[in-house]
Amino acid sequence: MYYVYMLRCEDNSIYTGITTNVSKRMEEHFTKVKGAKYTHSHTAKKLEAIWQTENRILASKLEYHIKKLVKAKKEELISKNNLEKLLGKTIESSQYKRLEIKKY
Numbered sequence: 703m704y705y706v707y708m709l710r711c712e713d714n715s716i717y718t719g720i721t722t723n724v725s726k727r728m729e730e731h732f733t734k735v736k737g738a739k740y741t742h743s744h745t746a747k748k749l750e751a752i753w754q755t756e757n758r759i760l761a762s763k764l765e766y767h768i769k770k771l772v773k774a775k776k777e778e779l780i781s782k783n784n785l786e787k788l789l790g791k792t793i794e795s796s797q798y799k800r801l802e803i804k805k806y
Contacts, residue, residue, distance in 0.1 A: 704761035706798070708751040708768065708780060711744040716776045718768045720761045724752065750780045753798040760797050767792050 705724050709717045709731060717740050721727035731737040731746040755761050767789050768776065779788055786795040 704755050704758055705801075706753045706755070706761050706764045706768070707749060708776065709741065709746045710748040710750050711741065712747050713744055715744050716750065716773065716780075717741055717744065717746065718765055718776075720758070720765050749803055751783075752801045752803065753785070754801055755798050763793055764789075764798055 703722065705721050707719055707721065707724065707727075709719070711717060717731075717738065719727070719738060728749060729735070731741045734742055734745075737746070753764060755764065768779065771779065771788065775788055778784065783800050785793075785798060785800070789795060
């Protein structure tokens with residue numbers, strides 16, 4: 703399984719990434735060990751949203767389209783979980799399952 707996630711940073715920016723191991727990746731981001739270059743300079747503070755999908759191709763498509771959204775639309779995606787409304791014309795939203803946020 704692959705996961706697409708959105709992190710809130712201390713400066714209120716939103717980082718989007720892909721992983722196959724959520725716990726390990728969150729530890730890397732939050733401890734700044736092997737985290738993304740972006741989260742080294744914009745400290746990650748909270749996991750906001752996470753979706754599960756079956757392969758890297760689907761995960762990469764979702765990550766790409768989320769990254770293209772303006773900040774207001776990213777905030778809407780986080781708060782309303784409206785993947786189909788925001789991206790339904792560009793991806794097959796039924797291929798993604800939003801997961802409940804738990805402590806990673």
